[in-house]
Amino acid sequence: MPAIQRSEFALALNQVASERGVDVSVVLDTVKNAILAAYRKDHPGIEVEEYSADLNPNTGEAKILHLGKDVTPPGFGRIAAQTAKQVILQKIREKEKEAIITDYKIKIGTIVNGMVLRFAGSNIIVDIGKSEAIMPVSEQISNEKYHLNQRLVFYLSDIREGPKGDEIVVSRAHKGLIEGLFKREVPEVAQGSVQIKEIVREPGNRSKIAVFSNQSGIDPVGSCVGQKGVRVQAIIQELGGLEKIDIIQWSENSEVYIAQALSPAKNVRVEVNEEEKVAHVFVPAEELSLAIGKDGQNVRLAYKLTKYRIEIEGNEDAGAEKAESEEKDEEKTA
Numbered sequence: 001m002p003a004i005q006r007s008e009f010a011l012a013l014n015q016v017a018s019e020r021g022v023d024v025s026v027v028l029d030t031v032k033n034a035i036l037a038a039y040r041k042d043h044p045g046i047e048v049e050e051y052s053a054d055l056n057p058n059t060g061e062a063k064i065l066h067l068g069k070d071v072t073p074p075g076f077g078r079i080a081a082q083t084a085k086q087v088i089l090q091k092i093r094e095k096e097k098e099a100i101i102t103d104y105k106i107k108i109g110t111i112v113n114g115m116v117l118r119f120a121g122s123n124i125i126v127d128i129g130k131s132e133a134i135m136p137v138s139e140q141i142s143n144e145k146y147h148l149n150q151r152l153v154f155y156l157s158d159i160r161e162g163p164k165g166d167e168i169v170v171s172r173a174h175k176g177l178i179e180g181l182f183k184r185e186v187p188e189v190a191q192g193s194v195q196i197k198e199i200v201r202e203p204g205n206r207s208k209i210a211v212f213s214n215q216s217g218i219d220p221v222g223s224c225v226g227q228k229g230v231r232v233q234a235i236i237q238e239l240g241g242l243e244k245i246d247i248i249q250w251s252e253n254s255e256v257y258i259a260q261a262l263s264p265a266k267n268v269r270v271e272v273n274e275e276e277k278v279a280h281v282f283v284p285a286e287e288l289s290l291a292i293g294k295d296g297q298n299v300r301l302a303y304k305l306t307k308y309r310i311e312i313e314g315n316e317d318a319g320a321e322k323a324e325s326e327e328k329d330e331e332k333t334a
Contacts (some may be wrong), residue, residue, distance in 0.1 A: 013057070013088060028055055029089055034087045035080045039064050042073075060084065077166050100131045101166045109158050111180030114170065116150040125158075126154060126170055134162070139171035141204040153238050155180060173203040178245070181235040182209070188223040195220075197250040200304040202244045206293075208261065208301045210250040221247050248305065254279070258310065262300035265291035272308065279308040288314055 008132035013027065024235065032053040039053070040046060051071075054063040064072045076284065087141040089309040114126040114133065119156065122137040123327035124146055140146070155177040161167075178199050194213045201207040224247045225232050232245055250259040255270040257281045262268055268291060269282040283291045291312055292299050303310050 003207050015088075017090060024057065028057055030091065031084045031087045033082045035062050036064070037078070038079055038083045039073075055084070078188070097165070101159060101168070104128075104131065104156065104168050105159055108158065109176060110156055111177060111184065112156050112170070114152060114154045116146050116148055116152070117149070119146075128154065128156075128168065128170065131168055133168035133170040134173065135170050139169065139173050141172045141240075141242070143204040143242060144172065147262065153177065153181065156182060159322075162167055171271060173201075175199040175201045175207070177239075178207050178209060178235070181238055182224060185231045185234050186224050186226070188213070188218060188220075193218055194223050198305055200301050202297060202301065204239075206244045206297055206301060208246045208248055208263075208305050210248045210257075210261070210305060212250040221249050246301075254306070254308065258302065258306050258308055261305045262291050262310075265298070270312075277308050279306070279310045281310055281312045283312055285314050288312070 013024065027225065032055050035116040036051060039051070039148065050067055052065045054065055062072075062077060062084065063070050064076065067251075074308075101306040111169065112128050114128040117125045117127045117132060117147040119125070120134070125133040126133045127133055133154070133156075135154065152172065154172060156168065157171045157174050157176065159166055160169055178201060179196055182196060183190045184195065187194060189211075194211055195216050197210040197212050199207060199209045211223070211224055213220040213223075228232075232247065236243060236245060246261060248257075248260045251260065254272045254274070258270045258272070258281065259268050262281065262283075264284055265287040267284050267287060270279070271280045271282075273280070281291065290298065293301075299310050299312060
């Protein structure tokens with residue numbers, strides 16, 4: 001084998017062994033098998049069991065042996081060298097991919113910056129830096145428009161087995177995206193002085209987030225809203241300006257918590273049946289539509305946030321007008 005090829009072999013083998021943590025013997029066995037396969041390709045019909053490949057780990061010189069006898073064809077050294085180089089480079093790529101996947105496994109549950117790279121049917125392939133990720137249609141916001149080279153923030157939700165090995169799954173619809181954005185924009189959340197108790201979300205439309213702090217002097221809702229709303233507005237902009245976010249103060253008192261959860265409705269009165277987990281809510285007539293929300297969305301999210309079935313009525317002083325909505329039956333049977 002020519003000296004330059006031996007040099008390339010030695011450098012590549014050393015790179016795999018020392019930098020990528022691959023056992024040298026495993027690499028050498030893989031290379032031997034590949035060299036033998038290359039020989040068989042040019043010599044069809046040979047008895048495979050009678051042939052073997054020998055590879056010098058120091059020089060990279062390769063030989064074909066038939067029952068222990070050297071039968072290496074003239075000029076085969078160059079073919080062997082190219083085969084060895086390809087195998088080793090493939091091993092390097094495999095180890096690099098493994099290292100990247102391991103790195104991203106640690107990051108599951110966090111947010112990452114990414115760029116829309118291409119469309120694969122209904123799925124979107126995203127460049128997230130060291131690797132590509134897939135955003136399935138189920139993880140996309142239905143009313144959000146995506147285009148090539150668009151830069152967005154994504155929630156790293158999973159690593160799953162795909163047709164070509166492990167694939168990284170990202171999401172724009174997961175509630176973890178909201179949590180990650182609050183951690184990024186609100187130092188008190190990142191530091192733990194403000195806790196996120198619960199997030200419920202209808203992606204692209206509305207979210208409710210319940211926050212709490214047991215540290216005196218800290219207003220959890222005010223911290224998340226920011227001065228003149230700057231913090232929550234930054235998060236809404238990251239969501240394309242499509243999604244409203246209600247920031248609720250969490251409370252151990254069920255009646256107080258449910259009243260808060262029905263924000264932006266105000267002046268509501270709540271009576272709770274703890275045994276049946278039902279909340280009877282009385283709302284002033286002018287706040288009724290806000291409490292229920294468009295298509296019942298506000299009361300539906302409040303139910304998901306508090307885990308209480310919520311029955312809304314007009315304020316008894318105004319004649320106890322019953323609030324009728326298609327979603328009420330859904331809340332009762334939820």
